Amino acid sequence: MGSKNKLRRFNENETFSNVVQPTREELVSSKFNLKGNWRTEMFKNNNPLVLELGCGKGEYAVALAKKYPNKNFIGIDIKGARFWRGAKTAIEEHIPNVAFLRTQIELIDHAFAENEVDEIWITFPDPQIKYKRTKHRMTNATFLERYKQILIPEGVVNLKTDSEFMHGYTLGLLHGAGHDVIYANHNVYKQEGSPEEVTSIQTFYESQYLEQNKPITYIRFKIK
Numbered sequence: 001m002g003s004k005n006k007l008r009r010f011n012e013n014e015t016f017s018n019v020v021q022p023t024r025e026e027l028v029s030s031k032f033n034l035k036g037n038w039r040t041e042m043f044k045n046n047n048p049l050v051l052e053l054g055c056g057k058g059e060y061a062v063a064l065a066k067k068y069p070n071k072n073f074i075g076i077d078i079k080g081a082r083f084w085r086g087a088k089t090a091i092e093e094h095i096p097n098v099a100f101l102r103t104q105i106e107l108i109d110h111a112f113a114e115n116e117v118d119e120i121w122i123t124f125p126d127p128q129i130k131y132k133r134t135k136h137r138m139t140n141a142t143f144l145e146r147y148k149q150i151l152i153p154e155g156v157v158n159l160k161t162d163s164e165f166m167h168g169y170t171l172g173l174l175h176g177a178g179h180d181v182i183y184a185n186h187n188v189y190k191q192e193g194s195p196e197e198v199t200s201i202q203t204f205y206e207s208q209y210l211e212q213n214k215p216i217t218y219i220r221f222k223i224k
Helices: 003-015 024-028 038-043 059-067 080-092 105-111 131-136 141-150 164-177 204-211
Strands: 049-053 072-077 098-102 117-123 151-161 180-185 217-222
Touching: 003 080, 024 105, 038 072, 049 059, 049 105, 059 072, 059 080, 059 098, 059 117, 072 080, 072 105, 080 098, 105 141, 141 151, 141 164, 151 164, 164 180, 164 217
Parallel strands: 049 072, 049 117, 072 098, 117 151
Antiparallel strands: 151 217, 180 217
């Protein structure tokens, strides 16, 4: 993406009512006024709140919002020029129940209050295969603890990935720590009984993976 095009998207994001871009200082100093108030201030309702972490272009969050109009969705990514597409689509198509937050996932517990979130989706994250990158894996123990802080007691996390490594790493960590694995599948498009919301929505890259016959894996779990 050219720098001019990226700058144009950054500037357009500033005008979107469904995009929130707090500074790091706002978040860590507890000056972020949406924390604890996302439903009432952003969505003007009391519907369940669902996050997509590392949302990329925002296509999955937008598709979920279309499919479940009685839930609120927030796509989160540090790269605003990417989720510009999802934010713009939501505005053009008048989809009121999806918003986008530009921040690092490490700051998620500063952006949301305790028990504020009902569900989390992690779709096709970078598996960070090298050992020294373990701290950046979005299902490592540190991240799970952050998710637990903001999830309701019965809240669930969904991991959808094309990485067998990420799938295996996460399953091993979950079982080892005694977390509740509700559902796990090594190939959601080949095995019967896969949850409909997992197979009915595909990202651009997911469609490419499927054309290459690459298996898509899925885990649904609760953090104890």
